Amino acid sequence: MNRLVVVGNGMAGVACVEQILKHAPKFEITIFGDETHVNYNRILLSSVLAGEKAADDIVLNSLEWYEQNQIQLRLGVRITDIDAAAKTVTGDDGTVTLFDKLLLATGSVPLIPPIDGAKKDGVYVFRNLDDTRALLERAGKGAKAVVIGGGLLGLEAARGLQVQGCGVTVVHLMETLMERQLDSTGGGYLKSKMECLGVKVLLERSTTAILGNEKVEGVAFKDGNTVEADFVVIAAGIRPNVELGRKAGLQVNRGIVVNDFMETSHPDIFAVGECVEHKGICYGLVAPLLEQGKILAATITGNKGPRYEGTVPAAKLKIMGVDVFSAGDFSEKAPGTDVVRSEDAALGIYKKLTLRDGKLSGAILVGDTSDSHRYMDWLRTAADLTSQRRQLLFPGPSEDAGFDVAEMPDTKVVCGCIGVTKGAIIEAIHKKGVNTLSQLKECTRASTGCGSCTEHCQQLLKAVVPEFQEESQKVLCKCLSYSEEKLRDIVRGQRIFSVQEVLDIYGNGLGCEICKPALSYMMDVVWCGDHDEDRSARFINDRVHANIQKDGTFSVVPRMRGGVTSAKELRRIADVADKYNVPMVKVTGSQRIDLLGVKKSDLPQIWADLGMPSGQAYTKGVRMVKTCVGTDFCRFGVQDSTKAGIELERRLEHLYTPAKVKMGAVGCPRNCAEATVKDIGLVGQEGTWQVVVGGAAGKKVRKADLLITVESAEEALQAATLFFQYYRENADFLERTYDFIERVGIEKVRRETVYAPLAVQQGLRERLRKSKRLARDAWLEGDEPRHPTQFVQIEPIEKVYQ
């Protein structure tokens, strides 16, 4: 059997081996990798740095894969020499390995510009998993980072570090960011997007030195200026790693020169990936490497024939919320080039297409890359666009879906990175029994590159696999095209603390009455109250802590825990009603007293006169715990529901929730305070308490589900508060507990609250404790308004009369 030695355990080498395995005859394969990891998706390192993915999530080939395919994997061994005549490779561990065929997939190495002090401690590159881990270790809240290089990699590194809490400055030599992929206008849009995220951008700065003695203190520029830095990341580009090619005596220019069959100048040595140069071009993107791998696999296995004819360069920036796509040649200078352009500065959207001979030659998309597949397709197939000239940027309604999976031809490429067609996906579904996205990934590798085709893959699965279950993708509103669950991840992962920041980066920058209050709540729950509250994003009720009425007046409901009051309190309430001419005083269904028809400007004084905390009757928050008389007076009571109800209210009051939370506590199964139709109910029985959740007695009536039965009142309170926090963290805004429970299922709720592992319960409790610590009685704002005109009308400077 022929011995195939592969030098390089990265994406290009291993993808090529995967292709080789599809052909006969079989080789005895050895792969050398100088990293100590199995093959992983290098493109997603920026997601690891940004905390969106763990190192394990980006593994492409597990150890089992190598074993199953009988590949000898030699990790942590660097090949230092090749003897092309003797057909041997020598490793830095001293081993010499014979080969019949040799495949070089040595990739590239970071380009280090001539900068003084570039070898200092605290200067990093961002190329592999070890670099990423080192950066994650170094990055920390408040650390100052300078990233040298404003290309794809530099920007992704900058954002990742910033998410980790660093203050980041990107220093770029050229006039615009990503100048190889964007024109200057596109670069300008990208710059403002990056700045919007909080990343500083310095253009046209030539870095001459890294400052500092023992450790990095800053960087110096040619113009004499300096910037402070605790550490520096150099991401100034890559160069093909060709050293071994030279040692083997191969023809080497910038990269190892290969022909259309991916053959080098030596008949038994082949090369693939970033280390090669084909027709004068070295590729640094994933799609070409995979195409090359397919050609090479044919050549090396004796099926020589297919030719590599170059790849249309295409790039996508992988920063959540900063959509950038570029493909082909976007220059406008070549004679006969037509340019089609659209700009919306307010929305940060810029699109440019270049056309030659009626065909697309290049595309730039910033701020909205939803059409990138269509343009990539036009480029790949060199489609004649003459008949579509009027709809290039804005397709007609029939095409607006962009990607109708049913109408799409089987030859159409769905996954651009890996080159998987619709036909290949359908075949995998039908012949290999694929019916989930992860099976599809494993089988076809589709969507394992940059991941931007995931949605299309899911659409195909949905269309073809009858039992395919799509994750619910309910978009919050027209301003943001994400589900609330996804947004919570974004807010947490990207460390966003204000509503406007979410809207600016991930939405249309405007927001509306649907998303603004939802995002306000999201900030509150994700950061446990430790966020930048934006009153303008909240409904008027939450700006002035009272319930607006049809005539613009407000209603005031003080908190009476458990519905228990006193003669003193009632007198104060009566006095307030008199003093402020309150038009209506009403007992509510929640065992509270409502003062209706109050003027906004009277609110602070009324609260002061009442001397009672806010009852939160105006907000999505903890409304009340309704109780029955319990054991103190009732002849039938078997548990002290009044005391338990007051305690439950005390533990949760002043907190906000996805929708209002009404609770009840009853001392016997007669259920006088209707606990079984409340969001959370405590039902006392002889010797036990039942904790029930998800009840409703509104538009619909629903009997609450049993969460757990416990012995003591304290255990009941613990279970109720666990559920309360779980609901706060997982329900969508305005979703009542009864809808939440029907969506999630009571079994899952039990599993993840009262029957969850101790650490999970502790996490819920700790976050609730933090929220509670920061929550305060909203009515205290009467004495200390958030804003001088919060409750009062503007008094005009000049009096004028009509």
Next chain:
Amino acid sequence: MNYNNSHSKKWVRVTQVENIPLREGRSVQIAGHDIAIFNLGDRFLAVENKCAHRGGPLSDGIVSGKTVVCPLHAWNVDLETGQVTNRPEETPCVKTFPVAVRDGVVMLELSVSDNDHVALQASCRDQTGPQSLSAISARD
């Protein structure tokens, strides 16, 4: 000078800009109008503080771009034109008022009686004339 009950348009100083927080509205009673003034960040806009639907207080609404959403029934009112934008079948419209900012003070152009005009002129002699004011943007 005419001392009869005739009216003319005049710029009136209303309030310091900081009295209206970013992306919020505030109401003011002036010259017989209840007016809602909004701070949109790059400019201020003013409309009658009365929704075209059921008269809700627009100054208490959530701002969405250059639109305010009435707190009572979520009708959207365009603050530039006064048009209701989310009910295409409805044509009513809210009155708008020209706004300018000068020396950190929000000003409204209102129709006032000439009696008052005299008093105004006396107290604001050093102000720039109305014509040039209308050209001043919200943040100068």
